[in-house]
Amino acid sequence: MLNSYILIIGDEILSGRTYDSNSCYIARRINELGIPPKSIITIGDDKLLIEQTISALLELADIIFICGGLGPTPDDKTVISVANVLKRRLVLDETTLSRVENYFAKQNQKVPELATKQALVLQGAIILNNPVGQAPGMILKHGKKSIVLLPGVPIEMEKIFETGVFPYLNDNYSLKPDFILNIRTTNISEMVIVEKISDVIKRYKGISTAYLPSVLGVDIKISSIQDKKTFSQLDKEITARLKSYIYGRGQETIEDIIGNLLRKRQLTLSIAESCTGGLISDKITNTPGSSEYFIGSIIVYNNKIKKLLAGVKDETLKKNGAVSKETVIEMALGIRERFNTDIGIGVSGIAGPTGATKDKPIGLVYIGIASKKASNYEEHIFNGNRRMIKEKATMVALDFLRRTLELL
Amino acid sequence: MLNSYILIIGDEILSGRTYDSNSCYIARRINELGIPPKSIITIGDDKLLIEQTISALLELADIIFICGGLGPTPDDKTVISVANVLKRRLVLDETTLSRVENYFAKQNQKVPELATKQALVLQGAIILNNPVGQAPGMILKHGKKSIVLLPGVPIEMEKIFETGVFPYLNDNYSLKPDFILNIRTTNISEMVIVEKISDVIKRYKGISTAYLPSVLGVDIKISSIQDKKTFSQLDKEITARLKSYIYGRGQETIEDIIGNLLRKRQLTLSIAESCTGGLISDKITNTPGSSEYFIGSIIVYNNKIKKLLAGVKDETLKKNGAVSKETVIEMALGIRERFNTDIGIGVSGIAGPTGATKDKPIGLVYIGIASKKASNYEEHIFNGNRRMIKEKATMVALDFLRRTLELL
Incomplete structure (x- = not known):
């Protein structure tokens, strides 16, 4: 087993x-390589401190x-700290210099004087092109060890990692990872999952299981050196216990799963969002090509707009309030009709910190879904602050849509 | 100066x-306390490894x-690792036990058997109530040292930190922090900022400056043991150099700043989003009380909807395309009229990875803003992947709105 360490440097993090x-990001990608x-x-x-830490890690x-x-x-x-520890000089890299000059030229900006300093690299390093920023990445061989230098701006780090570092690791440290099974669940607590599946887990030897809760749900991660056949048997048994609480496997996101379901069934979608404020639509449009099935949304942060644009009746609002099953069903039906889509979703709730009434606590959220066949709703009460309630409501709405689509 | 360390434990992170x-979160809060x-x-x-690391950190x-x-x-x-290192026993905490039982009762669920294990705590620890989950926090005194245990689910950690840990630290380790000035800029690169202000920075002795780039912009963080008067003079000089590139100070977010401007001027807002897919509305509705000024949005992921609901003319789309200054201005005017608001925003662009044409590259984004007085637009080209382009476009749209509101 190779020992790898990640060293993050930056006052801004501390x-x-x-x-x-x-x-x-780095951890996820090197795990995929078995490191x-x-x-x-x-x-x-x-x-x-940088020099001391690098010296210690080299051991x-x-x-x-x-x-x-x-x-x-x-x-x-x-860069200067690594140069000191490894006793390397700094040299000017012409390729980096002209790339930096071009970068500013493209944006019609004068090249700042500091930019030339950016082209100073460690002697003997493999220089990795930065297609979206200034600082190049570097890989240094130090005996049998490798030291990888990456910039801190995430998009730059990711681009350099994918184009330069991952191929290097794959060529030089190809390791076959253990089998890993990741089962994604939502709307069920960690403890209830353990109750439902612990006897199954116990019957399999040599596996390790972790329960990873997040605001979206609980991932069950099982790793093992078992053969693939035993592993798929285990998967089947867990699936039989948890059924539709499972929304995906591996690293699939709920929005990608929904995208695939809508595409496969050739259905279109529109949404009327209230308490989620655009977050459901934001998630859905993170998937490339979502414009094929996602037509659009209305964010109705105001009762007038709910009536005018989402087709909610005045008497429904008066009788049941904006946060009610009746309202979200009318929102779902209304948006479906107005946007002429196959599926319509309506969401309304109380994200807090104010807005609670005697009967309706903070965290109460209704979700309605209308299709050609039928309309349906769910009621949930979420814990947490305003942002958490928005995120949980978004996840549950997307999962409700997934379950609805699977039956269509 | 007190030495504090944060130890994060979890396979899911690695x-x-x-x-x-x-x-x-913890770093930010303890920095505020000067630790x-x-x-x-x-x-x-x-x-x-947990036991070895805790033993080493205790030194x-x-x-x-x-x-x-x-x-x-x-x-x-x-918990068991800390118990071993500090030689403490585990004891049953009745308060935690009944809180856990109530938690499940409230959600009409049976108490899982594992829940009782949750009430096992370290002997002699201060037990910190967890109002939103099961695991309690703990504080252990070990000689003059303090060991703080917090659960890994962020919302639970935050609640316990705010109600239990922060007051404890404040009482026991009150330290006066240095003066810290954080100037938030956007739409200007780190290097250009350094060019513009480095001579100012040099004139002040005993200050340390960090430039913290993120997808939203660059924060300039200056800390010093100077007196407050010198510090506000420095702030003035930097402001004179960077002018409207500065959108805020401290930890103010752009959405809170906009919220305050809209409230102060008693103006309402509506948005027609295309490539940002709901992210602008999502940001704006993260601010509590945003329903006072934010009326709603339409997410127009389809040209038909752009015409039907955002008031874009057929000939405008045909002549200039959906991604054009003409279209976003009509979107801004259209949404403003339909939602009957003081301000309307229209955003359209190419988030990628497909959709580029010969004249219109991925990352091209137009933003239009219409008010009672006038309508205006900006054109931007952003680097990065789909998500980065959505985030940068959102930030620039919000900053364009800020600059517009400041002139109204």
């Missing part, structure tokens, strides 16, 4: 001002991924 | 399947924040 999404990281370590832009690691601090501004100290 | 947002973390370390659910740290692995399932090993 200050809590910036999310570190890079370590997650899971032993640890992810984050430290600040402190030259001495433990076969591969070190270092991310951040490659920029040309004075607070970027990664 | 597998790259789950983002670790907890370390960012910045020296390092953030992530390791897996491995009992031996270095005054405060250790341990997050994750507090659940009752067999893969959760944090």
Whole structure:
């Protein structure tokens, strides 16, 4: 087993001002290659500490991924620190220099003086092209070890990783990963899952199981050195226990699953969103090609608009309120008719922190779905703050749509 | 200066399947208390490694924040590991037990057997109530050191942190932080900022400056032990150089700034979104009370809907295409009229990965804004993948709205 470590460098991470999404990305991709990281370590832009940490990791690691601090501004100290530890000189890379010059030319901007500093690279390094930014990536061979340097801006890191680092790792460290089964569930708690499947899990030897809860649901991750046949038997048994709580496998997202279902059935979709404020539509349009089946939405943050554009009757609002099963069904029917789609969804709820009434608590959400055949609704009560309630309502609405589509 | 460390525990983080947002949250909050973390370390659910890491950190740290692995399932090993290192027994906490029982009762669910395991806590610990989940937080005093245990589910961690941990830290480790100035810019590159302000920065002694780029823009973070007066002079000088590239200060978000501007001017807003797919509306509705000024949106993912509901003329689409300045201005005017709002926004662009034409590359985005006074547009070309283009277009649209509102 190879030992890999991820070292994230940046005061902005330790200050809590910036999310570190890079370590997650790198971890996911190297896991796919069978090189899971032993640890992810984050430290600040402190030259001495960077040098000490790299020296220590060189004792433990076969591969070190270092991310951040490659920029040309004075607070970027990664390149000089690596140069000191590995005793390498900095040299000017002409390709990087002209790429940086072109980058600014394309946007009709003058090349800033600092840009030339960006072209200083570690002697002997493999230079990795950065197609979307300035700082190039680098790979250094140090005896049998590899040190990979990546910029901290996520889009740049990802592009360089995919075009330069992943192919390098694949060529030099090809490792066959264990079988991994990831079963994605939603709308069911971690503990209830354990109750339902723990006797199944116990019957299989040599597997390890993890339950990974997130706001979207619980992923059940099972890894094993078993043969594939045993593994698919286990999958079948778990599926029989959890049934429609399972929405997907592997890393499929709910929006991709829905996209495939709509495409396969040649159906179109429109949505009337209230408390989710556009998040359902945002998710759906993250899938490339979603314009094939997603026609559009109305976000009705106002009762007048609910009546005018989503076809909700005045008396329905008066009698049942905006947050009610009657309203979301009329929203679903109304949007389906107005946008002339096969499926219509209506969502209304109380995202908080204000807006609760005696009968209707914060977190109460109704979802209605209308198709040619029928209209239906679900009622949910979610815990959490405003953003969490929006995210949970979005996930449940998408999952309700999935279950509806599977029956069509 | 106190030494604090954040230890994140969870195979799901190292597998790259789950983002670790907890370390960012904890880091931000303890920075506000003047206890910045020296390092953030992530390791897996491995009992031996957890014990070794905690033992090592006890040598270095005054405060250790341990997050994750507090659940009752067999893969959760944090509590038992801490018990072993600190030689504490596990005892049953009656309050936690009855809270867990109530939690399931409220949702009309049977209490799972595992739930009782959740009430096992470390002897002598301060038990912190978890109002939104099962696992309680804990604080252990170990000599002069404090060890804080928090669950890994972000909403639970945050609730416990705010109600239990923050007050504890504030009472026991009150430290006055340095002055920190955070200037938020957008639509200008890090290097151009450095060119514009580096001579100003040089004139001030004893300050440290960091440039923090993200998809939304660049934050300029300046910390110093200077007096407040010198600091506000520096702020003035930077503002004079960067002018309207600055959209906010501190941790203000663009959506909160817009919300305040709309409220102050008593204006209402509606949006016609195409390539952003609902993300602009989603952002705006993250602000509590946004229903006061945000009336609603139409997401027009289809040209028919653009004509029918956003008031775009057939000949405009035929002559200029859906991605054009003419179309977004008609969208802005159309949505403003239909939703009867003071301001209307129209956005159209090519998010990719397909859809580019000879004249119109992926990343091309037009934004139109219509008010009572006038209508105006901006043209942008963004780098990045589909999601990045959606996010950058959203940020620029919100910033264009900010600049427009400031002149009204």
